[in-house]
Amino acid sequence: MVHRNTRPTVSDIRAMKSRGEKISMLYVTTIDEAAAANAAGVHMLSIEGRVFSPQMREAAGNCFVQVGLPYGGWGTFQGQHLATAEDYLRAAYHFTAMGGDCFYCAASFDVQKALCDNHVPIVAHVGLIPSYITWTGFRAVGKTAAEATTVWSEVKRLEAIGCFGAELECVPDRIGAYISKNTSMIMLGMGAGPDADAQYLFAEDVLGHTDGHKPRHAKTYRNFAAEFQRLQAERISAFQEFVADVNSGAYPERQHNVSIPDSEYEAFVAGINDQTPSH
Structure with missing residues (x-):
């Protein structure tokens, strides 16, 4: 400062x-x-x-x-x-x-x-x-x-x-x-x-x-006006691509997700099932 x-x-x-x-x-x-x-x-x-x-x-x-x-x-x-x-x-x-x-x-x-x-x-x-x-x-x-x-x-x-x-x-x-x-x-x-x-x-x-x-x-x-217009067009295009990926399922990809080991997931499901009252 x-x-x-x-x-x-x-x-x-x-x-x-x-x-x-x-x-x-x-x-x-x-x-x-x-x-x-x-x-x-x-x-x-x-x-x-x-x-x-x-x-x-x-x-x-x-x-x-x-x-x-x-x-x-x-x-x-x-x-x-x-x-x-x-x-x-x-x-x-x-x-x-x-x-x-x-x-x-x-x-x-x-x-x-x-x-x-x-x-x-x-x-x-x-x-x-x-x-x-x-x-x-x-x-x-x-x-x-x-x-x-x-x-x-x-x-x-x-x-x-x-x-x-x-x-x-x-x-x-x-x-x-x-x-x-x-x-x-x-x-x-x-x-x-x-x-x-x-x-x-x-x-x-x-x-x-x-x-x-x-x-x-x-x-x-x-001439920042032209640059701002270009950036806005790029911004819109990027947002459109994001929407398209969401609609098609292309996003999120595997690398965007948090994984959990199979054993931990199976234990989670088993634990939930054990807590679920039978009818």
Whole structure:
């Protein structure tokens, strides 16, 4: 297991920003993806609380892990939706003990501030925010001066309450560059241009098995969709062969069975017969 002191800290990530270093970030959902990201040298991972576990933290190795705290109807923690600052704090402390390094929180400023006031490293969200999508629709945000100013104002407000960073999603590249350069927060760019502090993609987009809409900023490096289709076809064929063997009696074969010596079997039958009352 990776010792806590060998993993990057908030201070280390901030130092990377100050040095102008490129930061890579992936959203992963499985232990295998987390392990692959660690082996590949990815700097940061985003993992939803619903799938985060000690095993996934261990697989993530030296990656700095952002744990997503569920918001509203987007998930639950210990069977309940998070609503109050106390709810979010309890969840954050739970995942901190599990090895979370920072926490994504899309709740209100009041809740985010309460977390920051308790020294919890919080990543907020500006620009296109999926959990608030009914207000904007799925589109880039900040293409007008007025809208870009609103995004900037939100960034400064988050900075003022002590947030560690913010996801900066689907904003014009020059807006992303201006914001990243002029805030102390780590701006995790997802479709925010090359000058965001981090470049953030979903593993499913990188691996080519996105289900549904593929965003403009996504880049596919492998075609796992075709491989998954091939594996599913092979899975079905194997199951069909198993059913056919059961129906024909071809399975189980002799080597699949547990044997018993003739003498022991005969003794078993004789013993049963001795116990069976005569009529």
